[in-house]
Structure formats: C-alpha cells, structure tokens
Amino acid sequence: MSTIADFINKNARQNVLDALAKAKDNESYHALLSLTEARALERADAVDRGEITGRLAGVPFVVKDNFLAYGAPTTAASKMLESFNAPLQATAVEKLEAEGAICIGKANLDAFAHGGSTENSAFGPTKNAIDQTRVAGGSSGGSAVVTALDIVPFALGSDTGGSIRQPASFNGVVGVKPTYGTVSRYGVVAMASSTDTIGTFATNAADAALIMDIISGRDSKDMTTLPDFFATITEAPAPLKIGLIKEFMSPEVDQDVRDRVNEYADKLKTAGHQIDDVSLPIVSLTLAMYYIIVPAEISSNLARYDGIRYGRRSQGVQTLAQLYGRSRDEGFVTENKRRIMIGSYVLSSGFFDAYYLQAQKARTLLINEFNELFKTYDVLIGPVAPTPAFLLGENTGDPIKMYLADIMTVPASLAGLPAISVPAGTSTAGLPIGVQLMGQRRSDAMLLSLAESMEQK
C-alpha cells in the first residue's frame, strides 16, 4: 500500500486524477457515496501553481460522509440529509486543507454512524476490501476500505464505540481513535457527545501520526477540545510495561484472533517490552453501559432533525406534529429509530435512575479499573474485535449480535482513552486481524510510536 510520501512533490492534478480513477475502478465495493471531483481538481491546480503549500500539498484523501465538507452533499448515509449541502467545513477538514491535502470524496457509513458493519447505510452496504462477501466493518467502513484499496493514503473517520478501530481491523489498515477531546468535532454530525471522537485511517503508523498532528488541537468551536498536546515521537519507545487484557482472550474469541494477538505480544516481548496478563473484571458489563449511555445521547442529539430548518421534510402533512413524525420516520433507518427509542426509554421518568444513572456510575467503576492498571502498565493490549470480518447479512437480523462486535472497543470509548488498531496478520482464511493498543489519556503519540517500532518486526 502507498504512503503519504508517495504523493509529495508530485503533480497534484495527476495524484487526484489517479485517485479518482481508482475510486471509479472500485465502485463495486460501494465505499464512496460521492466524489468531489470538480473541487478536488481546482485545488490540485492551485497546488501545482504553488498557491497552496503545506505538509500534505497535493495528497488526496477521503472523509467519512458525516463530516461537513464542500464539493458534495453531507448525507451521513441517511435519507434525512440526502441533499444537505454543507454551509461550512469541519475543522478537521479545514486543517487538512490548510496543509494542502485534497479531499476527493465522501465515504459510506452506517446511517448517522449507528452500526458496526456499514450495512445500516441508507444507500447500501460497503464491501470488505479483501473479501466482497464480507462486511467492511463500521461505522467508518467506507473510509477503511478506500485506504485498504489504496485509493487514497489516508481517510478520516469518527469513532464513538469502535467505528474506526473495528473497520481498520477488518480491512488490514491502521486506525486511530484518539484521547477524547484531541480533535475538534465542529462540523461533524453528532452521535453521542460524551464518546464521539475524530480520527484517521492510514496505511502505516507514521502517516497516522502525521495526520493526528495536523488535525488535533484546541478549537473554540468545540469546547470539549483539549489544549494541543499531540507531538509526534519518532524514536522507538524505551522498554514498556504492557498488560494483555485476559478477559478479551476468552475461548469465545475466535482462535485466529487470539493467535495473532499472542504473536504480537510475543514480538513486543522480543523487542524488550514486559508483557503480563492483566484483568479488567468490569469489562463484561461495558457493552451494557454503552448501549444505555449512547442511545440516551443519540436520542438527544438526533432531536435536531425535525424537518424544519434543514434535511428531509415529509410532503402532504397538515400539522406540525405530523411533519416531525413523518419526516423523522422517512429520514431515519431502523437502527436510528431503535437507538432513539431506547434512549427515550432509559431517560424517561421512572427509568432514569435504574438505567442511565446506574450506567454512568458503572462507567466510573470502569474508569477506576483502567486507572488502577495504568498505575503499573504503560499500555494495554488485546484484540479489536472478537472475530475477523463477518459475512454480509450475518448479523443484521439480531441487533444484540451486531452490538457484541463492539465489546472490545467500547471500554476505551467510555473511559475517553486513546486506542489504536494495527494490522497483526490474517486469519487462516486470509482475513485481516488487528491488535488494539490502549493507553492513558494523552498517550496517543506514544502508542503510535510503539506501533511504528513494531511494523518491521
């Protein structure tokens, strides 16, 4: 797969034309919902004329279609926003453009990023880059697949409960979910505000670190952003204490997944790091916490889609109540409705204490358990997902089964920790498998330097 350096100091127009041609050749994967061809070529010409310069001058990229960006509609893969033309750009997109990067298209996702397979897209699923009968993972499935297919050297995604890490694992690329608050969410369609993060897919850890360095930092338009702390580390880390989370390595986890993670742990040991089995006992309950807290936040965040100010408005309605109800029924896919209604349930009077409040207390216990481990360990590792990419349609009939694919990614999300997915080989059937590296808040650059140091081993 190509790296960002392969596109630097080249003719930008040619870079963009090549990327667009590759995108068209790979239409059968349905990884992209739109191409921003005209705007991309205009910007490429400006780069070639020397009017736009920067660390990414002339480098093509793709954004998940829940990022507001110019040149094509921002749909969030929903009928609700099918023809929504963004009046502004996401801060992350603006920062990449300021460095000369060129957005060539918008990637498919589960509608409103609700899902773990990209099968909930209102415009049809994305297919896995290695096996077209299998899912891309999700919700940032399209971004993972365009990176894995070498259409672009990096792509932006969002990760609320694993939406970057899991598709990265399923398609054999690097995926970064940073510390909560690292990257501004201004201009990105909100899902669950207490765990939504912006990150990137790349073909290698050094490229991922470069992108994170560019897009991170405080933004007055997102009051949850942290003062800029991300500083790329180029040297390999000194010997670290690393904990392998044993609850993630139970017999229910696919044998190939456990084998690849154990091999990665052995390589870390050979490289001089200390590896111990560690326990995070509350981890079995984190999915239950997640599927209370996140739907609650979704039900609030998606209340804005009312058919009034923007987005889909149902035709032929007589009253305001009908307008809301019908526009939302038509604009949302079933999974959106499921999550909104679960959220309404757990937040409703009489149930709030038993569900939402209990989940937020349990979340405190999860954070405490992580903090306890980080007193001894620098990094925690485990699988990204219990299995390699599953078959298209395999889990669509059973929401709980689909949710279980998130079981290893939601803990870092609920605790606001940085976590990255790095390729760790393939299953016996040739499907990619990733390993997950988690660290303390603000240890993002260290995790990436560790991943980089292991790439050639």
Add this chain to the structure above:
Amino acid sequence: MTQISRDDVQHLAQLSSLALGDDEIDSLRADIENILGYVEQLGGLDTSGVEPTYQVTDLENVWRDDTIDDYGIDRAALIALAPDSMADQIKVPKVL
C-alpha cells in the same frame, strides 16, 4: 425481564417524534425488549456510594469572551437549507 408491549412502542415513538409504520412496530417491539433485557444485567452491579461519570475530559470551566461570532456563515446560506422558506424566513405548517 422487562416486557414491552405495542402500546409501549407507540408511547416511545411519540416521545421520540417518530410516526412509525404499522409494519415496523412489531419488530421494534421485539428488538427493544431484547436490548433492554441485555442491558438490565447492569442492575446487579453494586454502585452504592459511586459518583456517576459526568464527563471524561479533565477540563473545567471553559470560558470564552462574550462576543458575537457568526462563525463565518452566511444567513442566506442557512435559510437556503430549509425545505421551505418565504421572505427570508423558514416556513412551517400551521401550528395552532
């Protein structure tokens, strides 16, 4: 385990401003019942004396100056996003 009826689904749909089609009510009823059944395992966890998590940043009191910022967005561009508008205003069906 919590039982969810069709009426419960209708009530939740109303709280959520969703005009569900009849065909969707039955499948959503079963899904919601199963999901609530799954998350109810949290009820067995002892959380007495535990503070709920309010946020996961370590930020406190993020202040800004009380000045008007239009974020560089044009009013006309925003009105143009509305499905229906008239005389620079967003148009809606009769409310009363």
